[in-house]
Amino acid sequence: MTEQQFKPELVAPAGTLEKLIWAARYGADAVYFGAEFGSLRAYAGNFSLDDAQKGIDFLHKNGKRALITLNIYPFSDEYDKLVEIAGKLSEMGADALIVADIGLIFELKKAGIKTPIHISTQANTTSSQSVLAYQQLGAARVNLARELSFEQIKKIREDTLKSGMQLEVFVHGAVCFSYSGRCAISDYLTGRKANRGECTHPCRWGYSLVEESRPGQYFPVFEDERGQYLFNDKDLALFEYIEPLKNIGVNAFKIEGRMKSVHYIASVVSLYRQLIDGKKISSEDCLKLLSRVKNRGYSTGFMKGEITPEDYSREKSDTSSEAVFVGDIVSVGDEETEIGCICHTRNKIFAGEKLEVMTPNCEISEIAMPSPLKLIDGTEVQFANNPQKIKLEQKLPPYSILRRIV
Ligand code: SF4
Structure with a gap:
């Protein structure tokens, strides 16, 4: 299957073979997942190489594509292992390797790996210049930073259209309080690093104020009457932007959530499948459908140009569903x-x-x-x-x- 075959492509997450099958059944054109090492999911949600092969074969049999995440920021001694895994995945028939680190792109090319490279959202690509630079390095697609507005994406698309470079946009799922993944809170507080796939999500925690000489006395922090979950972003939901993004020539729409349940994956994929296929669904009905799965409330994030207090869920940190x-x-x-x-x-x-x-x-x-x-x-x-x-x-x-x- 070629890189250009699906336009636009609905790309769904999978943390297990079962989730991969559900994503495909509910209309994903491509499924992305991690294999063995290097995928920013250190504790769960990675496929063994055997399961990766089964996943790739299942997707190909059903006319769909397998995109494999290798989007860790590696240390110097980890490149050999990553290139070895990438080589195996390439031979197994992976349709693309999703990479964030510039050194890894060079190493993959140096090793002669021909599988197309997609640039991960973790690379925080925010400009046409960077998109074109990644093309020069040999990438076929860039997943743009989630911190861009619609107008900025439109400008990048206009500037890069002739290049043939594919643009992918995250349209649904949890987002970081910081620039995606560029965050050290988890490392500071728990010793687990976001860019190693170990994030403990402290941006979702509730915080209190403690005065140094009164240990154990926690003073509540109220930014306003709603509470203290200061950094807790609502989930991104860009159902209203599917048509406009299609119209400006975005090539792929991606859903976040390799750790989410089969019910979540099926429901969210199903909604975006219909929207990409051109079905008119009112915003009210989209929200009703999305209320069926666990969420922190929904927001259009940076798409509208700026973040407002309504884009955070300060009154609670957990997810709920109807x-x-x-x-x-x-x-x-x-x-x-x-x-x-x-x-x-x-x-x-x-x-x-x-x-x-x-x-x-x-x-x-x-x-x-x-x-x-x-x-x-x-x-x-x-x-x-x-x-x-x-x-x-x-x-x-x-x-x-x-x-x-x-
Ligand atoms: S703590 Fe929150 S903002 Fe930081 S990397 Fe983890 S999920 Fe993202």
């Missing part, structure tokens, strides 16, 4: 078995309750659970726990999601 993912459809029955489909429970499901259904082709409807619930072994129950399998009369496609609206 829906609980309770089950997914694992197989479809037939007339002989007299089963419509089989639901695998992900959470407690009650007999007779009404649930919302989301299918991989983006249809949303309501379904009533049978009463009593019938498990696949024939037992009848008033509720089913996770993990169990329930027979349903309705024919729902595999990978449909059942969720309880709360």
Whole structure:
């Protein structure tokens, strides 16, 4: 598959093979993930090389692309290992390597690795000059800094259009309080470095004031009546900008969240799939759909030109959602078995309750659970726990999601 085949491309995250499959089923054109080392996810969310091969093969079989993150800022003695992994991933069929460090670009080229290079958002590219410089170094795509306004992106696109350089924009997900990843708070407070994929997210913590001679006495900090989560950005959600960004020639739209759940990935990918395909969905309905997954409130970040107090969630630091993912459809029955489909429970499901259904082709409807619930072994129950399998009369496609609206 060529670099130019999808325009624009919807790029989704995956921290596991399961999430990769869900992202693809729900309409991602490409999936990005880390493999073994060097991907800014030090503690979880990296594929083994075996799983990376399975992921690449699955994506290719389904007409989609595999983009592999190698966007750590390495120390001098780590380049050999990174180049070795990059060489293996290249041979395995990776469609692009996502890199932030300029030295690594040189090393990959020096090693003769031909897989296209995408510049990570961690490189904080904010100008046409930098985009064109990366092209000179051999990159095919730049994921622009999340700290740019729409007008600045438009200018970069105009200045670089003739070059053929691809531009990618992050359109959804958590953002950093600092310039993406250029932050030492985690390192100072916990010894875990953001640019090594170890961030403990202290920007989400609540802070108090302590006077030196009164240890243990914590004075609350109130910037205003709403509270003290001073650095807690809301999540980015650029659903209103998809059409304008398409119109100026952005080549790819990326979703953040390799650590997020399959329910999150499916729901967010599904919404942006529809928007990229040109479906008109009101902002109110987009927000309603996005309220189903965990979020800190939504913001358009720097896109509008400036950050305002409304772009922070100062009253709370945790995420919440209006829906609980309770089950997914694992197989479809037939007339002989007299089963419509089989639901695998992900959470407690009650007999007779009404649930919302989301299918991989983006249809949303309501379904009533049978009463009593019938498990696949024939037992009848008033509720089913996770993990169990329930027979349903309705024919729902595999990978449909059942969720309880709360
Ligand atoms: S502490 Fe917050 S702002 Fe800093 S790198 Fe981590 S997520 Fe980003």
